[in-house]
Amino acid sequence: MTSGEPAGFANAAAGSSGEAAAAGGATMYERVGGRDWFVALVDRFYDAVAEDPVLRPLYPEDLGPARDHLALFLIQYWGGPAEYNEERGHPRLRMRHQRFAIGDAERLAWFRHMRAAVRAGGLAPHDESEMLDYFGSTASLLMNRDRGHKVIGLGSSASR
Numbered sequence: 001m002t003s004g005e006p007a008g009f010a011n012a013a014a015g016s017s018g019e020a021a022a023a024g025g026a027t028m029y030e031r032v033g034g035r036d037w038f039v040a041l042v043d044r045f046y047d048a049v050a051e052d053p054v055l056r057p058l059y060p061e062d063l064g065p066a067r068d069h070l071a072l073f074l075i076q077y078w079g080g081p082a083e084y085n086e087e088r089g090h091p092r093l094r095m096r097h098q099r100f101a102i103g104d105a106e107r108l109a110w111f112r113h114m115r116a117a118v119r120a121g122g123l124a125p126h127d128e129s130e131m132l133d134y135f136g137s138t139a140s141l142l143m144n145r146d147r148g149h150k151v152i153g154l155g156s157s158a159s160r
């Protein structure tokens, strides 16, 4: 399973302005301009997490590794180099989040900070909404507690 080569079409029609890239770049990774954009996104996000009373207790004291892992993961997910897999193995996000209690409050706080971080990133509207959709649905998928704090297992509703 490789992340694939960027589709190799030469962006011949790109012509004059930078906005052509937003319309025609092969991957989100290319359209945002590569790794620096994701590193900055994750920095904005974790700066907010560091101040959040709901989320902060879930994370280790040192947020450095969490920043690195999330940035590498997103770079890989959106079409950049697959360094996350080399360093961390298969993402298995649901399993990796199982040990943190993630209910509605945690999901909402996480998404609120990520939405603000994405919106500060100056994306083309179509890319911004694609990214927000992705974060919203993935955050829902990672919930593992219901409102009454019961554990929602991997078992019964697992196969999605």
Ligand code: HEM
Pocket (backbone or CB within 6 Å): 055, 058, 059, 060, 065, 066, 069, 070, 073, 088, 093, 096, 097, 100, 102, 106, 107, 110, 111, 135, 138, 139, 140, 142, 143
């Ligand atoms: C729903 C709310 C979420 C909460 C409360 C949450 C919380 C956490 C926590 C506490 C860690 C561990 C950090 C560490 O040990 O250094 C973590 C790791 C991670 N999270 Fe989340 N997360 C959430 C949603 C998401 C979403 C939506 C994504 C992806 C789109 C994501 C991607 C990751 C990645 C890639 C890691 C690093 C995994 C690893 O390599 O160990 N998380 N998260």
